[in-house]
Amino acid sequence: MRQFATVLSNHPIAKGAMEMKVSVDTNEIAPGTFFHVKTSELLRRPLSVANVEGNVVTFLYKVIGAGTTDLAARRAGDKLDVLGPLGNGFPLQQAGKRVVLVGGGIGVPPLYYTRRMLAAREIETVAILGFDTKASIFYEDAFCELGETIITTVDGTYGEKGFVTGPLAQVDADVLFSCGPEPMLKAVAASHIEERYISIENRMGCGIGACFACVCQAPDGYVKVCSDGPVFRAEEVTL
Missing domain, CATH: 2.10.240.10 (Dihydroorotate dehydrogenase, electron transfer subunit)
Incomplete structure (x- = not known):
């Protein structure tokens, strides 16, 4: 479970958002799981899995404190002390025929890998992704390659103005998978979709x-x- 991952790349991809790719030694990583990454002598930070390609795992994170500031300084070739993968992940076996994926801000990343795995099972998906402003948006093209994708921004600078709950009210799906800030999760948890799964950060x-x-x-x-x-x-x- 504990290992030393090798940093392959680490760079900004949007306002306040960093993308890090690391090489790990693991056989299978379920969508929605995370790694607990050591950022100092005393601190670890949970990073959700944004993508997996072979033994390369992608993390997306927001620089908001000492731990993530330390992560942002890591360069290719550096070693990371990580625990993982940890957690239970999204239950793909419960996905039904159509899944709506609802993400907010830095809660968006685990939904990309989840959507890829759902597509591999030939399960139809629609993604609703919420951001504060246009400059904060990431992975739009990657999500669009996998199916219908709706972008919302709080300030209306891109996509639909407002919150993810607006377009969600118009979506028909069997199951909902969601990850994001607690106020968003609280609203999404009360949606009309019968089966609702939320990932808490x-x-x-x-x-x-x-x-x-x-x-x-x-x-x-x-x-x-x-x-x-x-x-x-x-x-x-x-x-």
């Missing part, structure tokens, strides 16, 4: 369920995002 301590740093409230208590999730049925958690 929380700060984590150990990444393996031992420290209880990433607990999330549930109807009958608490769940640990790192080991019980990060993907849950919408009704399994209380946002």
Whole structure:
């Protein structure tokens, strides 16, 4: 589970967003899982899997603090101490005939790899991706290659103005897979789609369920995002 990945590339792809590709030694990585990446002597950060091609894993992350600032300074050839893949991932076997993928900001990346794997199963998908502004948009072309893709921006500088919930209300699908900020997940969890799965992004301590740093409230208590999730049925958690 623990290994030293080799950085292949690391560069900005949009306002505040970085793309890092690393070489890892692993056999199979499920869509929606993550790696816990060591960024200092004491800190690790969970990075969701944006894509997998052979032994090359792509991460997308936002530079917002000391840990991700350290990641942004890594260069090709550097070694990364990583744990993973971790978590349960999206249940592709429950996808039905048509899936709507709803992502917001840095919650978009895991949905790209998920969509690729759904396409490999010949499952129809539509993606709704929300960003703050045009300069923040990434992976639009990659998503469009896989099917219908709707872009929203809060300020209306590109695509549909507003939030992902607007176009989502007009979409017919069997299953919903979503990842993004908590206010968005809360709104999406209340949508009309019958089967709804959400991926929660929380700060984590150990990444393996031992420290209880990433607990999330549930109807009958608490769940640990790192080991019980990060993907849950919408009704399994209380946002």
